[in-house]
Amino acid sequence: MILAANFKANKTRQETQAYMAVVESFVSANDISDTVIVFPPFTALEHISRNVLIGVQNGYPVQNGAYTGEIALEQLEEFDIRTILIGHSERRHIMKESQELIAEKFRFFAEQGFIIVYCVGEPLAVRQEGEGKLMAYVEAQFEGIDLTYPDLIIAYEPVWAIGTGLTPSMEEIERVHDALRLQTTAPILYGGSVKVENAGAIMALNNVDGVLVGSAALSAHDFCEMIAEAVQLNTDKA
Numbered sequence: 480m481i482l483a484a485n486f487k488a489n490k491t492r493q494e495t496q497a498y499m500a501v502v503e504s505f506v507s508a509n510d511i512s513d514t515v516i517v518f519p520p521f522t523a524l525e526h527i528s529r530n531v532l533i534g535v536q537n538g539y540p541v542q543n544g545a546y547t548g549e550i551a552l553e554q555l556e557e558f559d560i561r562t563i564l565i566g567h568s569e570r571r572h573i574m575k576e577s578q579e580l581i582a583e584k585f586r587f588f589a590e591q592g593f594i595i596v597y598c599v600g601e602p603l604a605v606r607q608e609g610e611g612k613l614m615a616y617v618e619a620q621f622e623g624i625d626l627t628y629p630d631l632i633i634a635y636e637p638v639w640a641i642g643t644g645l646t647p648s649m650e651e652i653e654r655v656h657d658a659l660r661l662q663t664t665a666p667i668l669y670g671g672s673v674k675v676e677n678a679g680a681i682m683a684l685n686n687v688d689g690v691l692v693g694s695a696a697l698s699a700h701d702f703c704e705m706i707a708e709a710v711q712l713n714t715d716k717a
């Protein structure tokens with residue numbers, strides 16, 4: 480299983496250090512073999528090696544240059560960052576990132592060999608038009624994306640489920656993941672209002688290879704509980 484915590488614009492540097500101390504000791508004390516990824520804000524990056532993968536929530540697709548306010552490859556390399564989130568709905572909808580820019584980021588960071596967690600997901604109005612429309616919407620979000628990229632992880636995050644406490648039904652999640660599985664062999668995570676109470680059931684579904692968690696993962700304790708649920712499933716699913 481892959482468990483990823485996306486902090487978004489939350490936590491200070493000091494809070495992130497305290498958080499990492501809890502998660503890292505949990506991972507080593509329990510000999511966790513599942514992949515655990517944390518996406519802190521840029522300001523909390525540190526140049527130390529960890530037993531948990533640290534990724535960034537964004538990056539500008541250049542080595543360096545005149546891109547005011549952006550963080551490029553050179554700055555990420557300074558912190559040995561090799562994992563990046565691309566296509567998150569908050570960047571698509573709030574920051575108005577186009578599919579073209581997203582695909583450019585994908586190409587650039589794929590060429591650099593990054594592990595890419597690539598997010599797709601539909602707004603509520605699209606979901607209400609039925610699963611045919613939903614899949615067509617997601618298909619468009621794959622434009623310019625190499626679904627055979629070996630270090631690709633897909634995250635299916637319905638926009639209306641993010642930060643709302645709402646989730647699709649287990650059957651609905653499974654149907655979308657089954658449909659995505661026909662297009663790629665990459666691991667497929669589910670994201671959107673995942674919490675301790677539903678993480679186990681979601682991870683137990685067919686073609687769900689893990690979770691991408693926002694608000695509920697801000698608690699290190701809760702995130703560790705979700706990791707423990709994944710460990711439990713490894714035995715059940717095997």
Ligand code: 13P
Pocket residue numbers: 485567636640641642643644670671672673691692693694695
């Ligand atoms: P929530 O878990 O807060 O719904 O956020 C999900 C998300 O956007 C993770 O990337």
